[in-house]
Amino acid sequence: MSDEAVRVELTDGLQGAKLSGELDIAVYEKLTAELAPLFEATGDLILDLSDVAFVDSSTIRLFVRLQQSRKDTGSVVLLRPQPHVARVLAVSGVGELGMRVQDQT
Amino acid sequence: MSDEAVRVELTDGLQGAKLSGELDIAVYEKLTAELAPLFEATGDLILDLSDVAFVDSSTIRLFVRLQQSRKDTGSVVLLRPQPHVARVLAVSGVGELGMRVQDQT
Amino acid sequence: MSDPTLRIVFPADAAELRDVRHRIAAWAAPYLSASDVEDLKLAVTEACANAVQHSGTQEIRVTISLDGSCVEVVVEDDGVYQMHLSGVAGDPGAHRGLILMAAMVDDLSLQRGTEKRTGTRVRLVKCPA
Amino acid sequence: MSDPTLRIVFPADAAELRDVRHRIAAWAAPYLSASDVEDLKLAVTEACANAVQHSGTQEIRVTISLDGSCVEVVVEDDGVYQMHLSGVAGDPGAHRGLILMAAMVDDLSLQRGTEKRTGTRVRLVKCPA
Numbered sequence: 001m002s003d004e005a006v007r008v009e010l011t012d013g014l015q016g017a018k019l020s021g022e023l024d025i026a027v028y029e030k031l032t033a034e035l036a037p038l039f040e041a042t043g044d045l046i047l048d049l050s051d052v053a054f055v056d057s058s059t060i061r062l063f064v065r066l067q068q069s070r071k072d073t074g075s076v077v078l079l080r081p082q083p084h085v086a087r088v089l090a091v092s093g094v095g096e097l098g099m100r101v102q103d104q105t
Numbered sequence: 106m107s108d109e110a111v112r113v114e115l116t117d118g119l120q121g122a123k124l125s126g127e128l129d130i131a132v133y134e135k136l137t138a139e140l141a142p143l144f145e146a147t148g149d150l151i152l153d154l155s156d157v158a159f160v161d162s163s164t165i166r167l168f169v170r171l172q173q174s175r176k177d178t179g180s181v182v183l184l185r186p187q188p189h190v191a192r193v194l195a196v197s198g199v200g201e202l203g204m205r206v207q208d209q210t
Numbered sequence: 211m212s213d214p215t216l217r218i219v220f221p222a223d224a225a226e227l228r229d230v231r232h233r234i235a236a237w238a239a240p241y242l243s244a245s246d247v248e249d250l251k252l253a254v255t256e257a258c259a260n261a262v263q264h265s266g267t268q269e270i271r272v273t274i275s276l277d278g279s280c281v282e283v284v285v286e287d288d289g290v291y292q293m294h295l296s297g298v299a300g301d302p303g304a305h306r307g308l309i310l311m312a313a314m315v316d317d318l319s320l321q322r323g324t325e326k327r328t329g330t331r332v333r334l335v336k337c338p339a
Numbered sequence: 340m341s342d343p344t345l346r347i348v349f350p351a352d353a354a355e356l357r358d359v360r361h362r363i364a365a366w367a368a369p370y371l372s373a374s375d376v377e378d379l380k381l382a383v384t385e386a387c388a389n390a391v392q393h394s395g396t397q398e399i400r401v402t403i404s405l406d407g408s409c410v411e412v413v414v415e416d417d418g419v420y421q422m423h424l425s426g427v428a429g430d431p432g433a434h435r436g437l438i439l440m441a442a443m444v445d446d447l448s449l450q451r452g453t454e455k456r457t458g459t460r461v462r463l464v465k466c467p468a
């Protein structure tokens with residue numbers, strides 16, 4: 001059900017991905033699997049969230065795991081979240097965890 | 106007030122410490138300061154909790170920070186906690202965070 | 211006026227959550243701002259996700275109704291509240307569900323299911339700004 | 340019978356917490372097992388610690404009373420609930436207060452203080468096993 005509504009497009013050179021749809025525990029495994037190559041990459045990682053309509057605590061957890069995988073080589077950049085997604089990110093303290101929320105690359 | 110009731114005795118060779126009293130946010134800074142040398146040590150770290158009468162979430166956080174400081178060289182061993190302290194440790198999932206709770210060295 | 215209370219009963223399956231929050235959002239839309247509806251969607255999703263992941267329940271019951279000018283959602287399962295956190299070692303982003311729920315609503319209540327009296331009940335109240 | 344309700348009002352200072360939980364424990368001892376009293380001490384300490392650390396309140400009010408055969412503790416401050424988690428980067432042991440409270444009592448309610456209606460109110464109910 002929910003699965004169909006979620007899309008992951010990795011950007012060339014593994015510098016990030018564009019996510020679309022509603023991200024929740026129903027798609028956590030699928031997301032993790034599709035983002036797997038990014039866990040091996042180093043440097044900044046840009047996640048385009050402009051087409052993400054919903055995030056939950058499992059999404060935050062996934063972003064934190066991606067950030068951890070950077071091991072100080074760079075940050076996870078959360079690009080163009082919709083206002084309510086930005087609010088969840090802020091409330092979750094993603095900034096304190098080393099990520100950046102940005103409206104522009 | 107609370108401060109007076111808390112004691113930290115580092116063991117020789119920086120393999121651990123014996124803590125006594127009630128551990129809460131009122132003594133968090135004091136505890137962190139007195140345990141500072143242990144953050145630099147490697148290997149297992151034995152914290153004798155037999156005389157600890159109370160722990161709170163800040164205590165768990167301190168133990169987790171100590172565990173993190175091991176960086177895979179060893180574990181924080183939480184020795185002889187009183188039953189209700191053991192319960193708080195279990196509920197907090199210290200095991201999942203790599204620590205060991207033991208009744209014997 | 212007809213009683214607008216809506217009751218949704220569904221199997222404890224993560225794939226249901228999307229539909230549940232959409233129905234909650236549609237119900238609440240006349241009473242709350244769009245932003246408050248988003249907050250409520252997240253809180254309800256987290257409460258249901260906990261029932262799916264931790265309670266062992268077969269079904270989940272969600273009720274949405276008005277409490278004065280506020281919207282009240284109750285999420286009930288038939289399980290036992292798990293005291294012990296489980297999860298992956300040293301994952302600093304884990305276990306944020308309860309904190310997010312608390313941040314998203316005006317009033318949060320959690321009555322836990324025990325062996326003796328099974329069924330955890332989470333009550334979420336969102337009031338117009 | 341006299342009303343046994345106890346009300347403790349104290350400055351928002353971490354050094355007070357020890358005394359507060361001792362008084363709560365002494366009050367609750369006739370009604371709960373020793374182990375349940377320990378659970379309640381922890382839940383009350385966490386609720387008060389949050390008021391000290393996050394609410395900006397000057398004073399904290401703790402009320403303990405009976406609710407049927409259960410013990411009810413209400414912790415109130417005069418502050419505004421902080422939605423945004425603060426803390427140290429990547430500290431996987433942080434932010435466990437709410438989760439611990441939920442695990443320690445049978446019923447937890449959190450009514451948050453807002454700019455419009457200040458004062459966060461936490462209700463903790465512990466019932467005999």
Ligand SMILES: Nc1ncnc2c1ncn2[C@@H]1O[C@H](COP(=O)(O)OP(=O)(O)O)[C@@H](O)[C@H]1O
Nearest residue numbers: 260261264265290291292294305306307308330
């Ligand atoms: N409905 C429920 N049934 C059983 N246990 C629950 C329920 N809701 C919460 N819990 C317990 O509370 C803990 C904290 O929940 P939460 O803050 O949402 O984080 P997470 O679900 O990531 O662990 C869970 O790990 C679980 O032990």
Ligand SMILES: Nc1ncnc2c1ncn2[C@@H]1O[C@H](COP(=O)(O)OP(=O)(O)O)[C@@H](O)[C@H]1O
Nearest residue numbers: 389390393394419420421423434435436437459
């Ligand atoms: N009484 C309160 N007043 C204001 N904010 C609060 C209060 N209690 C909790 N909070 C908010 O809820 C968050 C989660 O609290 P908690 O789970 O106890 O973890 P921690 O206190 O370690 O952050 C706090 O970081 C704070 O933002």
